[in-house]
Amino acid sequence: MIMGSKHGRMRCEVVVQPSGSGTESRLVLLAALLTILICGAVIMLRNTAATAKEVPGWQIDAFEDLGAEELAVFNGLYTAAPEIEMFHEDEGDWPSVDQLAADFIPPFMQDAAWEINGAMGWSRTIISTHDKHIALYVGHPATPSVSGSFMLVMLHDHVKKEGNANASAHAPYEVWLHQSPVAEVPSAVTDQALINTGWREVVARKGSDETRQTKEEFMQ
Numbered sequence: 640m641i642m643g644s645k646h647g648r649m650r651c652e653v654v655v656q657p658s659g660s661g662t663e664s665r666l667v668l669l670a671a672l673l674t675i676l677i678c679g680a681v682i683m684l685r686n687t688a689a690t691a692k693e694v695p696g697w698q699i700d701a702f703e704d705l706g707a708e709e710l711a712v713f714n715g716l717y718t719a720a721p722e723i724e725m726f727h728e729d730e731g732d733w734p735s736v737d738q739l740a741a742d743f744i745p746p747f748m749q750d751a752a753w754e755i756n757g758a759m760g761w762s763r764t765i766i767s768t769h770d771k772h773i774a775l776y777v778g779h780p781a782t783p784s785v786s787g788s789f790m791l792v793m794l795h796d797h798v799k800k801e802g803n804a805n806a807s808a809h810a811p812y813e814v815w816l817h818q819s820p821v822a823e824v825p826s827a828v829t830d831q832a833l834i835n836t837g838w839r840e841v842v843a844r845k846g847s848d849e850t851r852q853t854k855e856e857f858m859q
Contacts, residue, residue: 697834699816701843708756708785712778713814713841715746716791720812723774723793733774733793736761746778757785764824771795773828783820790815790838792828814841 699705701713722744726734739747739761746753747761757780766773772795780786792813815838825833833840 697839699839699841701841705816705841706786709787709789709816711752711756712746712759712786712789713816713843715744716776716789716814717843719744719747720791720793720814723776723791724811727772727774727793727795733763733765736763736776747776757782759786759789762824766828775824775828777822777824779822780820787820788817788822790817790822790825815839816841 701710705713719739723734723739734742736747740749742748746756746759749758753759759778759780761776761778764775764777766775774793774795776791776793778789780788792815794811794813815833817836817838819837822837825836825838827833830840
């Protein structure tokens with residue numbers, strides 16, 4: 640503020656300090672720091688949770704651990720499984736490999752993609768008891784360098800599936816992979832029996848996986 644007389648003989652300058660004295664600036668800076676700290680903490684917690692949900696050693700993550708050819712076979716089996724299940728519900732029997740190929744259902748149909756993905760030779764084994772009806776579709780590659788052995792396990796009465804602590808949570812079908820291209824067809828179809836003979840379940844993991852949690856309880 641400047642003051643003076645009308646004749647200009649007296650001049651006085653007064654400096655007026657801002658009323659906030661920098662308080663507003665410090666508050667904005669503090670808010671920014673708090674935001675950064677909160678975001679950092681959330682990121683660390685999410686990373687920790689993701690690490691805790693790693694795939695167990697007896698399972699294979701389809702999108703992380705399979706090669707392109709193996710992933711194509713897995714996708715084919717996972718797509719074919721509901722159709723095989725519907726056929727069984729309608730006909731009371733499991734379709735043969737020849738029927739699946741005749742209906743142009745991959746990976747059973749022998750087209751160009753079938754050959755690129757290892758030219759799998761498929762067989763069907765049916766296991767029937769008084770409380771379950773299981774079909775195993777096992778594929779062995781003609782080119783061992785491309786893939787191991789695949790197996791689609793179809794479980795008609797999965798609620799009574801032998802060898803599981805909480806069988807009611809099981810899906811009606813599962814896909815398993817063996818490192819050997821000439822793996823034998825298993826005689827016992829329980830999780831532990833398959834794991835003991837070198838088979839590993841292939842899973843398409845999406846967020847929280849209830850199947851994994853159920854089987855972890857069984858494995859403990």
